Amino acid sequence: xxxxxxxxxxxxxxxxxxxxxxxxxxxxxxxxxxxxxxxxxxxxxxxxxxxxxxxxxxxxxxxxxxxxxxxxxxxxxxxxxxxxxxxxxxxxxxxxxxxxxxxxxxxxxxxxxxxxxxxxxxxxxxxxxxxxxxxxxxxxxxxxxxxxxxxxxxxxxxxxxxxxxxxxxxxxxxxxxxxxxxxxxxxxxxxxxxxxxxxxxxxxxxxxxxxxxxxxxxxxxxxxxxxxxxxxxxxxxxxxxxxxxxxxxxxxxxxxxxxxxxxxxxxxxxxxxxxxxxxxxxxxxxxxxxxxxxxxxxxxxxxxxxxxxxxxxxxxxxxxxxxxxxxxxxxxxxxxxxxxxxxxxxxxxxxxxxxxxxxxxxxxxxxxxxxxxxxxxxxxxxxxxxxxxxxxxxxxxxxxxxxxxxxxxxxxxxxxx
Numbered sequence: 001x002x003x004x005x006x007x008x009x010x011x012x013x014x015x016x017x018x019x020x021x022x023x024x025x026x027x028x029x030x031x032x033x034x035x036x037x038x039x040x041x042x043x044x045x046x047x048x049x050x051x052x053x054x055x056x057x058x059x060x061x062x063x064x065x066x067x068x069x070x071x072x073x074x075x076x077x078x079x080x081x082x083x084x085x086x087x088x089x090x091x092x093x094x095x096x097x098x099x100x101x102x103x104x105x106x107x108x109x110x111x112x113x114x115x116x117x118x119x120x121x122x123x124x125x126x127x128x129x130x131x132x133x134x135x136x137x138x139x140x141x142x143x144x145x146x147x148x149x150x151x152x153x154x155x156x157x158x159x160x161x162x163x164x165x166x167x168x169x170x171x172x173x174x175x176x177x178x179x180x181x182x183x184x185x186x187x188x189x190x191x192x193x194x195x196x197x198x199x200x201x202x203x204x205x206x207x208x209x210x211x212x213x214x215x216x217x218x219x220x221x222x223x224x225x226x227x228x229x230x231x232x233x234x235x236x237x238x239x240x241x242x243x244x245x246x247x248x249x250x251x252x253x254x255x256x257x258x259x260x261x262x263x264x265x266x267x268x269x270x271x272x273x274x275x276x277x278x279x280x281x282x283x284x285x286x287x288x289x290x291x292x293x294x295x296x297x298x299x300x301x302x303x304x305x306x307x308x309x310x311x312x313x314x315x316x317x318x319x320x321x322x323x324x325x326x327x328x329x330x331x332x333x334x335x336x337x338x339x340x341x342x343x344x345x346x347x348x349x350x351x352x353x354x355x356x357x358x359x360x361x362x363x364x365x366x367x368x369x370x371x372x373x374x375x376x377x378x379x380x381x382x383x384x385x386x387x388x389x390x391x392x393x394x395x396x397x398x399x400x401x402x403x404x405x406x407x408x409x410x411x412x413x414x415x416x417x
Contacts, residue, residue: 006082007085007297011089013323014323018399031410032407035061035062036062036063038081039060041128042057043127043130043131045120046123047120057107058081058084059084059136060081060088060105060107068102068140070103070174072145073109073145073157074109074148075108075149079108079109079111083297091347093403096405097402102351105141109124129156136161152177154173154175158172158173174186174351183349183350185368191226192372194337195233196376196380197341197342199233201380204384205312209236210234213236213253215284215292217241217283217299219241220243222294224260227256227259238259239254240254240283242269243268247277247280284300287309297318298319298320299320299321305328305329308332312334314342315336315342317339321336326393330393335394337394338395383398
């Protein structure tokens with residue numbers, strides 16, 4: 001196993017590249033190289049067996065020059081401060097590319113949710129929320145779901161925060177159940193945004209997507225919505241899908257909805273009838289038109305990149321490609337749509353949810369999807385234009401747009417006092 005690259009080093013390397021293109025002032029660059037606030041918490045949780053366990057959690061608030069902090073909360077055994085810092089930096093650029101008035105943040109708790117009961121997860125969530133206290137809030141920092149957290153987790157955060165405030169504050173989190181002020185269309189938004197990016201990327205590559213083949217690594221909420229929506233939108237065909245237990249492949253094609261129903265019933269795509277079983281590694285090297293990594297960071301390393309046969313990579317996960325791998329894909333003429341653009345549909349609709357909560361409105365799913373469609377297309381075109389003008393990759397183009405807008409805000413605000 002080769003050394004796992006440090007996610008925050010990757011984020012800083014990307015910032016360095018953007019800063020050079022933007023000819024950023026050294027002071028501004030330093031300000032953007034460090035998170036504004038890092039919150040570490042440790043809190044006790046009573047487990048089902050009556051014993052008390054202490055859990056460690058983080059919230060990294062990277063930059064709020066363009067608006068309140070925004071970012072997911074993940075529950076995972078490998079949550080680390082470095083990872084949170086990287087994800088918070090990427091959230092900052094992502095909100096900026098999406099042109100929504102948020103800064104970036106990220107939070108997480110070191111735990112293994114797969115081995116915890118619903119009751120234990122609820123108590124953990126409530127203790128984590130109370131440990132964060134006023135560090136979150138509708139005008140301060142608005143969390144959302146991430147890896148192994150969901151609408152139910154957000155409902156517990158909303159309730160805990162509201163208990164402290166003595167009134168319901170629905171705008172404190174996004175990605176809530178619709179019955180509690182969540183937005184219609186939020187659940188599918190990240191996958192839908194990635195599908196819209198695929199369609200737009202097809203246009204610039206002059207590639208016919210009807211009948212084009214695609215593979216999805218990480219068949220969870222994002223991956224399965226991406227697959228279903230892409231098939232409906234352009235008539236592409238899924239030939240491979242995987243999750244943490246392994247993958248499946250069928251040259252004839254896989255029905256995204258049937259694969260999802262099977263996974264929901266059995267807990268994995270593995271075992272789906274009439275297919276060839278493959279590993280996650282093999283999935284990334286599948287002969288296909290579009291590859292969508294929708295699981296974790298650093299899965300496409302330099303080694304893997306040399307074997308990627310797809311014509312396009314759509315990053316639905318955060319940070320799935322290392323900087324070395326980026327260069328190899330670019331050399332091999334693979335069009336890569338970077339995470340900070342490809343998966344920004346989730347944060348765009350999170351923003352729409354926050355606005356609906358603050359205004360006490362409810363938009364139809366059609367209104368939400370139409371707004372997402374126009375925001376996503378406009379962000380894609382903006383990034384593509386920047387990349388073409390400067391003769392750089394889509395990732396560098398996206399970073400130039402994202403970092404540039406934040407740098408501009410930081411510079412214009414000036415330094416207090």
